[in-house]
Amino acid sequence: MAALLSPVAPGGQTRTAPPPSGRSGGVGRHWPFLLIVPALLVLLAVFVYPVAHTFVGAFTTPKPGTENFTWFFGSPANVAVLTRTFSTALWATLICLALAYPYAYLMTVASPRARAALLLIVMLPFWTSLMVRTFAWLVLLQDTGVVNGFLGLFGLGPVGLVRSQAGVLIGMVQILMPFMVLPLYSVMSGIDRRLLTAAQSLGARPVVALLRIFVPLSLPGVAAGSTMVFITSLGFYVTPALLGSPSEALISQFMYTQVSGMLMWGRGGAMAVVLFATTLLLTGLLGLAMRAGRRTRAGAR
């Protein structure tokens, strides 16, 4: 009966749309963009210009040419540093993912109060200075530190937790955890948990439902978090400098030595260019892979 009573739009009644009030095209429509000009100017001055200067310097200092790059790739030690930097970043990413995935999952199923507490715990590193945290790790991890002291009670150790790859990874993972947990949580909290109930009604054990439904749907969070952690860890300086071994330096420490110690600005610039280009290449490949995955999903029509 609702259909019978529903009003039929009377014909012949042409409704004239009122002209859009206020600004109509021209400069007026673009004036909000003026608001970002101050920020753009600051970025140009303190970010774009120095980066451009460094990149240009890589090709021009001390004299124009690719001398700096020949130097970098000519020495196996340099290439080893680059490889070590990427492998450290990869390990940091994998460890972060392994720790953050269950943590973020717990956040999605926890009560609102517990969730707030979990979020607070993961955010705490953000509120402490990087230096303070790294020194704190030094206190905890050194051979005479808290951890080895505790192990000593049982006649174990001391374990070389500091001045080693392990120390670097411990420090990096703790600092980078929020960058993995937050994107994961954001994606996971958007997954409809009723899908898991549905999967169970269709005969899937709870763990199968989790692996076949929840995990695939959380992959965008994995990709976002991993990219963020990986790229950030490539540029770490303070943590490897304090917790790492000088014989296993990462590329940022190498740049520092070249620039600050040997005043070889061109070589530092060349290393920056190589790191930048490699990072761009890797993230570009990841992005392409993800888009291809999406296309096979959406383009199956």
Place this chain on the structure above:
Amino acid sequence: MPVDRTTPAVKGARIDLRGMTKRFGGSVAVDDVTLTVEPGEFMTFLGPSGSGKTTTLNMIAGFTDITAGTLEIDDRPVGDTPAHKRDIGVVFQHYALFPHMTVAENIAFPLRQRKISKDERRRLVAAALETVQLPGHAARYPGELSGGQQQRVALARAIVFSPRVLLMDEPLGALDRKLREFLQLEIKRIHREVGSTFVFVTHDQEEALILSDRIAVFNNAKIEQVGTAHELYERPATLFVARFLGESTILRGAARPEGAGSTLTGDGFAVRAPGRVDAGRDAALVVRPERLRLIPDEPGSAGRGASGGTPGGNAVPVTVLEEIYLGAARKLEVVLPGGARGLVREQAGALSGLRAGDRATLTWHPDDGVLLPDDPTIERIFT
């Protein structure tokens, strides 16, 4: 639509609920529900939101623990069986399709869990898509389908593994009216073809009347009445059922036994009713709109036609408040002597010609009323 004469693929299971109770903290969501759903039956749980119908369904599906009572499927207690081992198909209001799988993968999901071979899977998926009339959509993703199509896929996924019980929780609730009416007929056809026992939850009484073999009316965590649509409409057991299913005129008063039935005396009327109610309780007489007839009062005549129009019938003087045109029929809202409203339905061929403001006599045969104990709390639910 041609009736499918093929023998049903599955023999439906019998479901026995005995004293099923669910408590959440201090509140009772389902209170001592006892009900048997016969094999192959289409049973609908009908009731307002919060009446316990969905919780009961969730207990059958295994999504919710049973606080007390037993649940048996084909005489086998399943109260402690986890959901994934119950072999029950479930269709949800929100479709619950897996967005990262194609339609075919979604439908094949329950088959993969049952380790069915790839060839067999392909055959069964195609057959299920055929049943829900969506062939050619196998490679699509759920996000590319309309709401109605998504619900068809969900239905295909729930029947593809030939479960002997299929549960549906307001499956058409998110769809617009036209599509809902169409899919109701589709679900009825699929029920006939598949042969499983269907339990369908809805708050839409019209939907319940269209689909069901029997309806269980839920209210306040309890079942008020179980019966066929005809039984519930013609012989409601409680005032709630009468109010929830269909429209009616309700006359309230004091009932006193007289002969085989009772006499109900209210504000400005005294009418005969079949049956009795407990002495000392207020009573309500329920009469359906199509059982009522309006006789226009002759202008100037003092008599109310109490015995003139229908010998032996009931007669109550009323004033017509409003007429509602429905095409094939019209409804007249009338004001009873005490101020309560009544509703009369006149078929297009038998119109009284009364208009709003006219005075008339409302008549009906005493056996067409249903006398029930009054429940003053009911009106609060419906108004």
